[in-house]
Amino acid sequence: MKKTKNKISNKKKQQLKSKIGKPPGTLIYVGESIIEKTVITLTEYNDNEFSVKKIESIEDLQKLSIVEDEKVRWIDINGLSDVDFLVKFGEIFKIHPLILEDAVNSNQQPKVEYYDDDIFLVMKKITWEEKQDINYDQISFLFTSKFVFTFRDDTKEDYSSIHQRIETGKNVFRKSKADYLFYVLVDYEIDRYFLVLEELNERIEEEQEMLLENPTQDDLKRIQSLKRDAYRIKHAVRPMREALSSIIRQESNLITINHLIYFRDSLDHIVQVNESLDTLRESITILIDIYLSSVSNRMNEVMKMLTLIATIFIPLTFIAGVYGMNFENMPELGYKYAYFIILGLMALIGVLLLLFFKKRKWI
Secondary structure (H helix, E strand, C coil): CCHHHHHHHHHHHHHHHHHHCCCCCCCCCCCCCCCCCCEEEEEEECCCCCEEECCHHHHHHHHCCCCCCCHHHHHHCCCCCCHHHHHHHHHCCCCCCHHHHCEEEEECCCCEEECCEEEEEEECCCCCCCCCEEEEEEEEEECCCEEEEEEEECCCCCHHHHHHHHHCCCCCCCCCCCCHHHHHHHHHHHHHHHHHHHHHHHHHHHHHHHHHCCCCCHHHHHHHHHHHHHHHHHHHHHHHHHHHHHHHHHHCCCCHHHHHHHHHHHHHHHHHHHHHHHHHHHHHHHHHHHHHHHHHHHHHHHHHHHHHHHHHHHHHHHHHHCCCCCCCCCCHEEEEEEEHHHHHHHHHHHHHHHHHHHHHHHH
């Protein structure tokens, strides 16, 4: 696992080095995509029609770029490593080079930018699969007067739930314009954050139980991992608050007044996510305190036991030391049962000390 991470890190360093000195708008992919060929999915609908299909050729894209009907069209671009194709794609749909440059750079901070009337939004797709670390991917949205574009690197996401909503939502979804689709896509990713926070909360609770039972060095490693994950989530989510606030304040012609309330709802969700993250980070700090306290208590118990044992053996060692001296005139040495008497005395002292400790509730 460590070697794999080092390879990925070295690859990303080389990608970043290749960007140095290049003019603005130069497309250099920075990411960890395993998608060899870009997959383009077109979703289009209106009151009466709904369809989802793959776009296989440049010619199809050129025909699509000049349509003039009132259908809502969502073009999903999955796989961003083929920058030559993306350059052609940008030329066909007249997408600003700076937008594509940000889309292919997975190191972007969440942000919103405005190009004429177009809205470009970058946010982080965060998933936490069972028995795996948190996955941080980037997804970019471009909302224009004719299309909603999504740019991503994701082999598992198929957006089937959103397609189902569009297909069945004849009274709401299909009657709304593209701004509602834009909201749904953004809110879909925000809803993921709550799932990640719930998983993080469960792991914190599990770790707390283990700490109270038997703290180990592995617990400290897991706590540090949780702390790092919480920081990365916070780093990915926090800028979204300002981005959504900007969309609400901008009063773009692309977003109708009736649909602004939905973006306000998404903003409320982001605020909740940030507040929950603050609470979870405090819980992780408490975990560290619990770990240190548990280790300290455990050490105190060990030291107490060792002290009690030493206290019991101090008088016994004294007696053994006295009768271990080589003096000829020690009267007890002449007694026939002196050895057994001394052993009995030592045992009695040990028992009395144990009873005394128990009475004082030291053991």
